[in-house]
Amino acid sequence: MYKYDQYDQAIVDARVDEFRDQVRRRLAGQITEDQFKPLRLKNGLYLQLHAYMLRVAIPYGTLNGKQMRMLGHIARKYDRGYGHFTTRQNIQYNWIKLQDAPDILADLATVEMHAIQTSGESIRNLSSDQYAGAAADEIADPRPWAELLRQATTFHPEFSYLPRKFKIAVTAADEDRAAIRLHDIGLKLVRNAAGELGFEVYIGGGMGRTPFVAPLIRPFLPAANLFSYLEAALRVWNRNGRRDNIHKQRIKILVHDLGQEEFTRQVEAEWQHILGNASDVPLVEVERIATHFAPPPFETGLSDAIDRSDPDFALWVDQNVKPHKAPGYAIVNISLKPVGGIPGDVSAEQIDVIADLAERYSFDELRATHAQNIVLPHVRKRDLYELWTALADAGLATPNLDLISDIIACPGLDYCSLANARSIPVAQKIADRFADLGRQRELGELKLKISGCINACGHHHAGHIGILGVDRKGTENYQLLLGGSGAEDASLGKITGPGFNEDGIVDAVERVTDKYLAVRQEGERFLDTYRRVGFEPFKEAIYG
Amino acid sequence: MADDFLRFRDDEPTEEPAVTLDAFLDQTNSSAVRLEAGEDVRLLLPHLHHISLIEVDFPRFRDGRGYSSAQILREAGYKGELRATGDVLVDQMDHMRRCGFDSFAPNAPIDPEVLRATLDRYAFRYQTAADAAVPVWKLRHG
Ligand code: HEM
Ligand code: SF4
Numbered sequence: 001m002y003k004y005d006q007y008d009q010a011i012v013d014a015r016v017d018e019f020r021d022q023v024r025r026r027l028a029g030q031i032t033e034d035q036f037k038p039l040r041l042k043n044g045l046y047l048q049l050h051a052y053m054l055r056v057a058i059p060y061g062t063l064n065g066k067q068m069r070m071l072g073h074i075a076r077k078y079d080r081g082y083g084h085f086t087t088r089q090n091i092q093y094n095w096i097k098l099q100d101a102p103d104i105l106a107d108l109a110t111v112e113m114h115a116i117q118t119s120g121e122s123i124r125n126l127s128s129d130q131y132a133g134a135a136a137d138e139i140a141d142p143r144p145w146a147e148l149l150r151q152a153t154t155f156h157p158e159f160s161y162l163p164r165k166f167k168i169a170v171t172a173a174d175e176d177r178a179a180i181r182l183h184d185i186g187l188k189l190v191r192n193a194a195g196e197l198g199f200e201v202y203i204g205g206g207m208g209r210t211p212f213v214a215p216l217i218r219p220f221l222p223a224a225n226l227f228s229y230l231e232a233a234l235r236v237w238n239r240n241g242r243r244d245n246i247h248k249q250r251i252k253i254l255v256h257d258l259g260q261e262e263f264t265r266q267v268e269a270e271w272q273h274i275l276g277n278a279s280d281v282p283l284v285e286v287e288r289i290a291t292h293f294a295p296p297p298f299e300t301g302l303s304d305a306i307d308r309s310d311p312d313f314a315l316w317v318d319q320n321v322k323p324h325k326a327p328g329y330a331i332v333n334i335s336l337k338p339v340g341g342i343p344g345d346v347s348a349e350q351i352d353v354i355a356d357l358a359e360r361y362s363f364d365e366l367r368a369t370h371a372q373n374i375v376l377p378h379v380r381k382r383d384l385y386e387l388w389t390a391l392a393d394a395g396l397a398t399p400n401l402d403l404i405s406d407i408i409a410c411p412g413l414d415y416c417s418l419a420n421a422r423s424i425p426v427a428q429k430i431a432d433r434f435a436d437l438g439r440q441r442e443l444g445e446l447k448l449k450i451s452g453c454i455n456a457c458g459h460h461h462a463g464h465i466g467i468l469g470v471d472r473k474g475t476e477n478y479q480l481l482l483g484g485s486g487a488e489d490a491s492l493g494k495i496t497g498p499g500f501n502e503d504g505i506v507d508a509v510e511r512v513t514d515k516y517l518a519v520r521q522e523g524e525r526f527l528d529t530y531r532r533v534g535f536e537p538f539k540e541a542i543y544g
Numbered sequence: 545m546a547d548d549f550l551r552f553r554d555d556e557p558t559e560e561p562a563v564t565l566d567a568f569l570d571q572t573n574s575s576a577v578r579l580e581a582g583e584d585v586r587l588l589l590p591h592l593h594h595i596s597l598i599e600v601d602f603p604r605f606r607d608g609r610g611y612s613s614a615q616i617l618r619e620a621g622y623k624g625e626l627r628a629t630g631d632v633l634v635d636q637m638d639h640m641r642r643c644g645f646d647s648f649a650p651n652a653p654i655d656p657e658v659l660r661a662t663l664d665r666y667a668f669r670y671q672t673a674a675d676a677a678v679p680v681w682k683l684r685h686g
Binding site: 010018021031039155159161238273276278282 | 606619633636638639640642643661665669672673680685
């Protein structure tokens with residue numbers, strides 16, 4: 001894991017000092033709320049329905065036990081005893097007082113954490129593959145590049161006030177676990193024919209009210225030029241992106257308006273200018289960063305055998321445990337989606353338990369995932385049973401990874417001032433309807449995603465089944481979408497037709513899954529069947 | 545004219561009033577020009593050698609186009625005065641300095657104490673820009 005040096009620490013400490021001063025001036029009435037808003041947003045502080053919400057960055061989703069415990073401490077001391085893991089590998093607290101925010105940031109800084117650029121029109125916290133460094137299918141660990149970009153994009157002066165927010169995701173495997181093509185920039189680490197490292201660069205993806213799957217802008221960018229190329233893309237957008245209509249200011253709109261070809265031409269031309277600045281981070285620095293991500297000291301000669309005599313344990317292994325690149329090890333997913341729970345919510349006590357388990361069983365490392373779950377990346381197979389027992393005791397062993405109850409849901413009307421409808425109760429009702437695990441497993445991989453409004457924080461466009469809350473004549477109404485995917489086969493879901501009320505949407509989901517079971521062929525996931533048979537049979541099943 | 549503490553140059557300020565970009569391009573003997581947000585700064589590049597003041601306007605502080613304009617001018621070797629005007633607030637001025645602005649004419653008054661604290665706060669920078677700061681990756685490797 002990356003460890004701060006004196007420079008990183010000094011920069012984060014200075015940021016705490018700066019924000020403390022900004023809050024002081026705000027509370028003293030020296031700056032208006034209008035002027036303060038973008039300043040607090042640059043530090044992840046939103047004003048919500050009931051209180052301030054603070055979003056803390058977990059860069060590329062990686063953290064250690066000590067950091068996790070600090071997140072628990074903050075939940076206890078400044079919030080109501082819980083936190084909420086988000087779809088961008090961050091954690092949010094929903095009940096924060098403005099005057100506490102500087103102290104929270106100071107606490108975070110003691111464990112090398114911050115809330116820098118977690119909201120506002122800035123370059124946001126980088127996201128990455130939650131299995132990085134453990135996955136069998138990656139060509140290299142993508143996180144050194146993510147850390148390089150974290151540093152290079154932190155307080156980048158030219159990109160202080162971009163037209164809109166800007167989100168970057170980096171992966172290094174063919175299986176896309178970070179939804180890179182639904183980001184403003186998606187980067188996939190690849191090797192060219194000569195064996196050199198570089199990136200596939202996708203630009204202009206995103207969700208929100210105008211969703212796009214990002215086109216491939218450059219098939220091979222030499223790794224050494226990663227940052228200058230990003231600067232070129234950002235500059236083209238900063239100069240030419242719209243600023244007259246908040247809904248049309250993301251880079252995806254510029255890419256769409258200019259067309260892929262013209263946008264690419266402009267970026268390439270700008271890049272030629274920027275190359276002269278020598279802003280690229282040299283490879284010695286990449287190597288320095290990479291030493292922090294050296295594989296942990298895996299034991300050799302471990303057995304791959306797992307004692308499956310406890311059926312509940314075996315079920316959890318089948319669903320939540322994934323192959324690791326080192327023999328004798330496994331990747332463990334901790335589902336934060338118990339039936340009846342709030343997707344992504346964890347109590348301070350659970351946070352502490354997870355921190356302990358990461359220290360004991362996973363080389364003191366854990367990951368937050370974009371599906372709002374937690375990963376222990378490096379667990380010896382022979383420890384799995386003990387680990388599972390401890391997780392089960394803490395209510396953290398729900399064996400539903402990637403099943404229909406592993407729902408992504410935004411905070412919705414329960415917390416969010418922009419919401420049209422509640423998301424959490426719908427997620428709970430669906431999880432409840434499909435509570436029978438045998439039934440869920442029969443349905444297989446099924447990614448269900450719910451947003452409480454068109455902003456799409458819950459990724460509904462990218463759900464195999466998506467649900468979108470809308471306002472229909474003052475009542476909450478839900479539209480159903482089918483066929484989206486945030487993975488390597490990225491696609492956008494299609495709205496089925498008229499919406500439903502809260503119970504109606506649960507029934508509609510059930511009609512869709514019934515139809516799938518009736519028409520699927522051997523080995524097909526829901527998404528595969530949908531792509532084969534198309535929209536109509538499902539539409540007919542829903543509306544009759 | 546900028547207040548003393550809002551000007552970071554030793555030379556005498558230009559007395560000439562800044563003309564619009566269009567006017568400047570029509571009669572290129574002017575040495576002071578004013579750029580509105582959204583105007584293409586690159587049109588000035590052939591004329592930099594006889595310009596001594598460029599004003600870049602910020603109509604709203606959240607409009608960040610002027611940062612790129614400044615950076616492009618400094619990258620092209622412009623050495624004259626670069627002034628940020630308009631809705632320029634103290635919390636933006638550190639980044640403006642980094643992009644090459646060396647004087648400020650804000651709409652609203654700036655508290656000199658707060659400005660000093662702001663400009664002194666960050667001892668280290670992660671990236672190269674138009675200022676003299678050495679990025680930390682360079683400090684790390686000598
Ligand atoms: C409760 C307070 C929140 C507010 C006010 C809020 C606001 C917004 C807005 C306005 C957008 C649309 C941006 C755009 O289209 O340009 C957006 C997008 C998004 N938000 Fe949130 N959000 C909130 C919470 C969350 C949470 C809790 C998550 C994660 C679980 C989240 C994740 C996202 C994601 C992934 C997007 C889509 C990004 C894209 O368009 O590519 N947000 N949010
Ligand atoms: S999708 Fe809408 S309702 Fe949900 S968190 Fe985002 S802005 Fe709020």
